[in-house]
Amino acid sequence: MKEFFSITQITFLTLLLTAILTPAKAQTPTQFTPGTVWKDTSGEVINAHGGGLLYSGGTYYWYGERRGQRASEGVNAYSSKDLYNWKAEGLALAPEESPESDITKGCLMERPKVIYNEKTGKYIMWFHLELKGRGYDAARAAVAISDSPTGPFKFLESFRPNGNMSRDMTLFVDKDKSAYHIYSSRDNYDLRIAKLTDDYLSPTAADKLLFSQHREAPAIFRHNHLYYMVTSGCTGWAPNRASVHVASSLWGPWEDKGDPMQGPDAATTFGGQSTFILPVSGKTNKFIFMADKWNPKDLKDSRYLWLPAEVKDGKLSITWYDSWKL
Numbered sequence: 263m264k265e266f267f268s269i270t271q272i273t274f275l276t277l278l279l280t281a282i283l284t285p286a287k288a289q290t291p292t293q294f295t296p297g298t299v300w301k302d303t304s305g306e307v308i309n310a311h312g313g314g315l316l317y318s319g320g321t322y323y324w325y326g327e328r329r330g331q332r333a334s335e336g337v338n339a340y341s342s343k344d345l346y347n348w349k350a351e352g353l354a355l356a357p358e359e360s361p362e363s364d365i366t367k368g369c370l371m372e373r374p375k376v377i378y379n380e381k382t383g384k385y386i387m388w389f390h391l392e393l394k395g396r397g398y399d400a401a402r403a404a405v406a407i408s409d410s411p412t413g414p415f416k417f418l419e420s421f422r423p424n425g426n427m428s429r430d431m432t433l434f435v436d437k438d439k440s441a442y443h444i445y446s447s448r449d450n451y452d453l454r455i456a457k458l459t460d461d462y463l464s465p466t467a468a469d470k471l472l473f474s475q476h477r478e479a480p481a482i483f484r485h486n487h488l489y490y491m492v493t494s495g496c497t498g499w500a501p502n503r504a505s506v507h508v509a510s511s512l513w514g515p516w517e518d519k520g521d522p523m524q525g526p527d528a529a530t531t532f533g534g535q536s537t538f539i540l541p542v543s544g545k546t547n548k549f550i551f552m553a554d555k556w557n558p559k560d561l562k563d564s565r566y567l568w569l570p571a572e573v574k575d576g577k578l579s580i581t582w583y584d585s586w587k588l
């Protein structure tokens with residue numbers, strides 16, 4: 263009988279077919295590699311931009327903007343035990359169908375942050391909301407609530423805190439469990455702070471201007487009785503120089519301590535923009551600085567820059583590493 267294929271050809275074809283038919287293996291990273299494509303445990307690229315982390319019940323949760331090429335598609339949640347491997351938990355907050363809703367499809371949901379309220383047992387999400395079809399004019403903060411860290415969160419309301427414009431923002435829970443909303447206001451010229459009500463759902467009238475230096479993207483942490491706040495300049499999606507302000511009270515005075523970034527491209531925050539700083543649980547003086555390396559042509563392809571942050575003699579440094587471990 264005539265032979266159609268040689269053994270070598272059959273081996274080659276078998277290998278080729280196996281390669282084509284075997285599903286892409288999910289990554290199991292054991293280190294951070296800032297700026298590279300970061301996949302979740304099912305092998306999908308992580309889509310959680312302008313995000314923040316919450317540590318709750320021994321698990322880390324990562325909340326961030328789910329983005330299309332340009333579109334804002336809600337808030338995604340991921341969970342992790344080790345901060346390297348993230349499981350997709352799906353949309354924690356979805357845009358709503360009703361055209362009457364403030365978060366109707368087509369609105370912009372940016373920089374979501376979630377905190378846990380021990381008194382009420384609820385997870386509270388705040389984010390920057392822009393109403394559909396109005397560009398960045400609405401400048402509102404918005405609040406959603408959930409019984410579970412992965413949602414689904416229920417949208418409650420949106421507003422300008424105490425009448426002030428509110429764009430880039432973060433939340434901070436202090437040692438005494440008081441929570442604060444820190445937000446760029448007056449067309450981003452002002453950075454303000456508002457203490458939240460005990461249920462973390464609304465701003466109180468305790469609302470103060472921190473400084474007027476045209477800064478956005480606030481990310482804050484506390485270490486040894488001092489508060490450190492990293493911000494960016496205001497250049498749209500383009501990276502710029504970061505600065506850190508330090509204060510012994512959240513209400514200020516906040517002293518500008520210059521740029522904490524160190525390494526190549528430090529002058530442009532390594533091509534990124536701050537979004538959150540995580541105190542690593544169980545470790546003193548170990549913080550993870552999180553930034554977004556935005557890709558305005560394809561926002562979902564924006565990359566994550568997670569870098570180690572350290573304080574020495576009251577001075578914060580955030581140093582570039584191609585790869586690093588906790």
Ligand code: DGJ
Pocket residue numbers: 312372373430478479497498499535
């Ligand atoms: C900079 C902000 O920090 C981002 O969150 C986003 O709002 C862009 N501007 C839009 O240009």
